[in-house]
Amino acid sequence: EAGVTQSPTHLIKTRGQQATLRCSPISGHTSVYWYQQALGLGLQFLLWYDEGEERNRGNFPPRFSGRQFPNYSSELNVNALELEDSALYLCASILTLQGSTEAFFGQGTRLTVV
Amino acid sequence: GDSVTQMEGPVTLSEEAFLTINCTYTATGYPSLFWYVQYPGEGLQLLLKATKADDKGSNKGFEATYRKETTSFHLEKGSVQVSDSAVYFCALRLTGRRALTFGSGTRLQVQP
Numbered sequence: 001e002a003g004v005t006q007s008p009t010h011l012i013k014t015r016g017q018q019a020t021l022r023c024s025p026i027s028g029h030t031s032v033y034w035y036q037q038a039l040g041l042g043l044q045f046l047l048w049y050d051e052g053e054e055r056n057r058g059n060f061p062p063r064f065s066g067r068q069f070p071n072y073s074s075e076l077n078v079n080a081l082e083l084e085d086s087a088l089y090l091c092a093s094i095l096t097l098q099g100s101t102e103a104f105f106g107q108g109t110r111l112t113v114v
Numbered sequence: 115g116d117s118v119t120q121m122e123g124p125v126t127l128s129e130e131a132f133l134t135i136n137c138t139y140t141a142t143g144y145p146s147l148f149w150y151v152q153y154p155g156e157g158l159q160l161l162l163k164a165t166k167a168d169d170k171g172s173n174k175g176f177e178a179t180y181r182k183e184t185t186s187f188h189l190e191k192g193s194v195q196v197s198d199s200a201v202y203f204c205a206l207r208l209t210g211r212r213a214l215t216f217g218s219g220t221r222l223q224v225q226p
Binding site: 003004033035037042043045048056090092101102103105106107108 | 120146150155156157158159160203205207213214215216217218219
């Protein structure tokens with residue numbers, strides 16, 4: 001069974017540009033979470049999509065947005081990139097089975113803004 | 115709000131040394147607690163978890179006990195190996211919610 005896949009692995013953009021990051025959850029998982037892992041700041045919750053809808057978002061400006069497609073894959077879009085957006089962006093899919101919830105993470109997309 | 119505090123790294127140990135990585139939390143309600151590990155170039159993997167007070171999670175020689183009285187979930191291993199070098203994240207999840215709240219991560223470097 002394939003795990004959570006993210007693309008691209010690395011992305012280099014210039015300040016002011018837009019970045020699009022993609023995530024495919026594990027087959028059968030309907031929830032996708034996005035996290036930002038900035039250097040020295042740990043993991044910060046960005047967005048949660050479930051069944052095609054945005055369910056919750058973290059403390060990030062509106063230029064961070066995304067969507068979830070009918071096949072449950074997801075895109076994260078970052079507009080008007082700033083240097084401090086440079087980070088590893090991790091996607092996780094969540095499975096709840098018999099009351100136990102597990103999170104499975106992709107390898108991440110490393111975004112560098114220059 | 116809910117939060118997780120971990121000891122700052124990096125933690126540098128010699129092979130076969132004893133490891134403790136401290137983790138304390140603040141939460142409304144009764145969270146489940148987790149340790150995730152991130153090896154170089156990889157995503158996060160669940161290492162162990164505990165869902166209620168006094169539970170002990172264990173995996174790959176690592177252990178952590180859910181201490182409600184001290185709101186802690188310290189990670190321990192009796193004898194670390196070079197292959198344990200990674201970043202370790204403590205996390206919590208409130209009952210009925212699926213989002214995880216993570217600590218800042220602690221980098222462990224094990225030297226031969």
